[in-house]
Structure formats: structure tokens, C-alpha cells
Amino acid sequence: MLKNLPEKTVERLSQYRRVLLNYQFLEHGYIYSHNLARILKTNPANVRRDMMLIGVSGDVHKGYEIGKLIESIGDAIDSEQAEKVCFVGIGELGRTVSEYFSQPSNKLQIAATFHFENHQPVAYSDVPSYNISMISEIIRKEDILICVLAVPKDYAREICMILINSGVIGILNFTSVYLQVPKHVYVENYDMITKLEKIAYFMKRHSVNSRK
Amino acid sequence: MLKNLPEKTVERLSQYRRVLLNYQFLEHGYIYSHNLARILKTNPANVRRDMMLIGVSGDVHKGYEIGKLIESIGDAIDSEQAEKVCFVGIGELGRTVSEYFSQPSNKLQIAATFHFENHQPVAYSDVPSYNISMISEIIRKEDILICVLAVPKDYAREICMILINSGVIGILNFTSVYLQVPKHVYVENYDMITKLEKIAYFMKRHSVNSRK
Known part of the structure; x- marks a missing residue:
């Protein structure tokens, strides 16, 4: 908890772990830095540097031991207790990510979702859904520190202030x-x-070039 | 359409425009590169370089003319015709972004959303919502090239292949x-x-440091 890792390293460690979790049931599973790098479109030197930063070294012949690596990444980036997350107005997208949240190794926990009156709440496994008027009360009660904010533009600033006044810091x-x-x-x-405009700009060039 | 801009420049141009659209109704509106830079947390040199790349020069005393700048960015990054976008499984988040799509200057158009049978479609202004079984038919009919994919993990690969076989290239x-x-x-x-794990990692350090 004390060491300060660079932002990019934290992001990559989180991504490594998500890849590795798919392989965690292999017996004696090992993975090479260049394989991790290829899957995540980074370079092996980055992978090795990230591992060094969290004190993990691989076997020259076999690579990194998967189970141990997952554990070390958790030690490096997870909070000691689970962090509660809430979603304001995000609907079904929450369902897509909630799959990952339900893994036992995960230290993030969706504690609540909030919806506007005129929208049917999307109920996904065991996560309570509240009307948006209850934000302040629930966030304090549940001690929620992280919020995913996806509300119409006109409400964004106001709801953001309510979140912060209720104790949200991320x-x-x-x-x-x-x-x-x-x-x-x-x-x-x-x-x-911005991402969509970027895709619109590059996809045609990309599509044409790949057919040359 | 022929010049190839760097990825980061395209992203920033898209962001500049979104900021500028808020000021487009000012009469004789001008903005300095350092103000744009500050809003987007980049540096003024980047802003000026991006502008040079699309052939825009500012007035030393007044900065860039807002209306002209919006136009030049459009010329540089927009397709000539509107691009159609569809959302698969994204629900309410689409509503959040649809506000921007409805601006007349925008060249992206949400043409369809697709939902799973057991989920109530979220209807937002004028965008038709279809069952997911109709993906292929609608994408071909509407000539949709871009898709936002947010479905549960187990469906992702299969739906991705259907999208691509139907003509999606972004x-x-x-x-x-x-x-x-x-x-x-x-x-x-x-x-x-990954973004949530990053927030969880940094927020407490950040919160503590800011109170020192």
C-alpha cells in the first residue's frame, strides 16, 4: 500500500491479472513476458519492468508462475479491504462489468446502482438499485468511495457535488x-x-490499407 | 480525407471541438491555445501543433476564431457523409452520449440499438431498438460501419463475428x-x-497527499 507505482504500471498490472485469471486453473501454469506483452499489445520490456517494480522475477526457462503472479499483483495494487463502487445511471453496461466483480479474488464490489425515476432499474445479480434521490443516504450508509458517473449532461455537475459531499473520493x-x-x-x-470520432477517422484508412 | 493525422491529434481535435461547441454562440468568439490546453489538461504547444497540422493559424492578439476552428476541425476529421453507429447491449449509457449525437454539426448518427430478449429496451429519442437476433439484417440494411459492443463476456466473440460479417469495420x-x-x-x-482498479489505487494516496 505504501509504494507508489506509476499510473501506467497500475493499469497494466490490472490488465495482466485479468488475462491471467483466465489461465489460473492450469496446473503448473507459466507464462512468458513476451506472451503477456503480445496479448496486451505492449512490449516485453514493459512487462518485465512492471514485474520488477512489484518484486516478481520469472524463471528464465519457464517464465512467470501464473498463480504466484496473480497473488503478487493483488498484493501490489489491491486495497486491504474491498472497495465499494456504485453506478449512477449506467444501466446495462454495469451488467457487463459485474461479471468480473463477482470473482472472489476481486477487491471491487458493486454496492449500489442509482436510476432516474422514469427509468426502469436494471436488476443484476444481488446489486440493489435505488432511486437517484437516495444517493447521499446510501453512499454514507454503505461507505462507498468510488462512483461511475453516467448521467445526462445537465445533471452531471450537481450529482458530482452530491457524491463528493457524501464521501466519494474516486x-x-x-x-x-x-x-x-x-x-x-x-x-x-x-x-x-472522442473514441467514436477516432474510430470513424481511422477505420476507413485502416480498412483500405489492409487490403493493399 | 487523405492526410493521415496522428492518433493523439485526432483525439484532441475531437475534444477541442466538444469544448468549442459550448462557446459557438458567442459573437466574435476567440480562444487562446493556452485556454484550450488548460481545459483539456494538455500543453499549449500541443494545441498549436495540432492546429498547424490542420492548417489553422490563430491571431497573435486574439487567439483562434471559434467558429472557424470548429469548421476546420470538421473538415479535418469528419467523414463527408454521416457515419452510422449502433449500440449492442449498452443501455442507458447510450442515452448519455446521445445528447451529443443530436447536435446538427455532428457526423455520427446512432442508427440502432440492440438488446437481449429479457431486457427491456431503453428507448431514447428516435433511435430504434431491436432484438439482438436482428443485428445482421439491420446492420446491412442501414449500412452501419461502427458498433459499440457491451455485451456479457460469453457472447462477445460470437457477436463480434456477426458484426464483422455484416459489414462493421470499427x-x-x-x-x-x-x-x-x-x-x-x-x-x-x-x-x-482497469480504470476502476486504477482509481481505487490512486484515490487514497491522492486524498492523503492533498491534505498534507
Whole structure:
């Protein structure tokens, strides 16, 4: 918990683990840095550097031991207790990611989803869904620190302030609104429109080039 | 359409435009590179380089003319005709982004959403919602090239193949599955779990440091 890893390393460690979890039931499973690198489209030097940063060394002939690697990554990046996450307005996408949340090794736990009155809540396994008017009450009660925010633009700033006043200190922002937050809050933005415009720009060039 | 801009430039141009659209109704509106840079957390040199790449120069005393800049960005990154986008399984998040899609200047158009039988379709303004069994038929009929894929893990590969066989060449992948696609298909991955694990890792450090 004390060592400060670089942002990119934390992201990659999280990704390595997700790949490795697919292989965790292999007996005596090992994986080489170049295989991990290939799957995640990075280079083997990055993989080896990340492993060094968390104190893991591989066997020259066999690579990294999968079970041990999963454990070491957990030690390096997970909180000691489970972190609670809530979703505001994200609907079915939550269902897609909730599969991963249900793995026992996972330290993130979806504690609540919130929906607007005129929208039917999407119920997924065991996660309670509340009306958005209850945000403050539930976040305090459940001690939720992380929120995925995906609400219409006009509500984004107001709901963001309610979240922060209720104790949230980490926000994954899916709205296109630039959130001004106090210094102690960590925001990660995701901008779907930009990604779609990027895809629209590159796909045709890409498609044409690949057929040359 | 012929010039090939770097990926990061395309992303930033898309973001500049989204910021600028908020100011487009100002009369004689101008903006400086350092203001754009500040809003998007990049540096002014990047902004000026991006502008040079699309042939835009600002006024030393006033900065860039907002209306003209929006136009030039459109000329540089938009397709000539509107691109159709569909959402598979993304539910309410689509509603959040659909606000932007409805702006007249936008060249992306949500043409369809697809849902699983046991899920109530989320109807948002004028976008037809179909059962997932109709993917192939609708994508061909509507000539949809871009798809946002957010389905449960077990369906991801199969649906991806159906999309590609139906003519999709650009995919924004929200599943945690690594998609193996033919060379002519452009995939952009988004990995929410990784972002959440990153937030969980940094928020407490961040929160503590900011209070020092």
C-alpha cells in the first residue's frame, strides 16, 4: 500500500491479472513476458519492468508462475479491504462489468446502482438499485468511495457535488462534462464521443490499407 | 480525407471541438491555445501543433476564431457523409452520449440499438431498438460501419463475428474480452475494470497527499 507505482504500471498490472485469471486453473501454469506483452499489445520490456517494480522475477526457462503472479499483483495494487463502487445511471453496461466483480479474488464490489425515476432499474445479480434521490443516504450508509458517473449532461455537475459531499473520493466520469472537483478527489474521464470520432477517422484508412 | 493525422491529434481535435461547441454562440468568439490546453489538461504547444497540422493559424492578439476552428476541425476529421453507429447491449449509457449525437454539426448518427430478449429496451429519442437476433439484417440494411459492443463476456466473440460479417469495420469494445478480428477491422478497447482498479489505487494516496 505504501509504494507508489506509476499510473501506467497500475493499469497494466490490472490488465495482466485479468488475462491471467483466465489461465489460473492450469496446473503448473507459466507464462512468458513476451506472451503477456503480445496479448496486451505492449512490449516485453514493459512487462518485465512492471514485474520488477512489484518484486516478481520469472524463471528464465519457464517464465512467470501464473498463480504466484496473480497473488503478487493483488498484493501490489489491491486495497486491504474491498472497495465499494456504485453506478449512477449506467444501466446495462454495469451488467457487463459485474461479471468480473463477482470473482472472489476481486477487491471491487458493486454496492449500489442509482436510476432516474422514469427509468426502469436494471436488476443484476444481488446489486440493489435505488432511486437517484437516495444517493447521499446510501453512499454514507454503505461507505462507498468510488462512483461511475453516467448521467445526462445537465445533471452531471450537481450529482458530482452530491457524491463528493457524501464521501466519494474516486470518480469514473462517463459524461462529457468537465468536472471541477476539490483537490482530494481523483477523477478519471472517459470520453466515448472522442473514441467514436477516432474510430470513424481511422477505420476507413485502416480498412483500405489492409487490403493493399 | 487523405492526410493521415496522428492518433493523439485526432483525439484532441475531437475534444477541442466538444469544448468549442459550448462557446459557438458567442459573437466574435476567440480562444487562446493556452485556454484550450488548460481545459483539456494538455500543453499549449500541443494545441498549436495540432492546429498547424490542420492548417489553422490563430491571431497573435486574439487567439483562434471559434467558429472557424470548429469548421476546420470538421473538415479535418469528419467523414463527408454521416457515419452510422449502433449500440449492442449498452443501455442507458447510450442515452448519455446521445445528447451529443443530436447536435446538427455532428457526423455520427446512432442508427440502432440492440438488446437481449429479457431486457427491456431503453428507448431514447428516435433511435430504434431491436432484438439482438436482428443485428445482421439491420446492420446491412442501414449500412452501419461502427458498433459499440457491451455485451456479457460469453457472447462477445460470437457477436463480434456477426458484426464483422455484416459489414462493421470499427468497434468500440467495452467487454473485457480480447477480440481477434480480421486486419481490415479497427478496434478500440475500453476496459472499465482497469480504470476502476486504477482509481481505487490512486484515490487514497491522492486524498492523503492533498491534505498534507
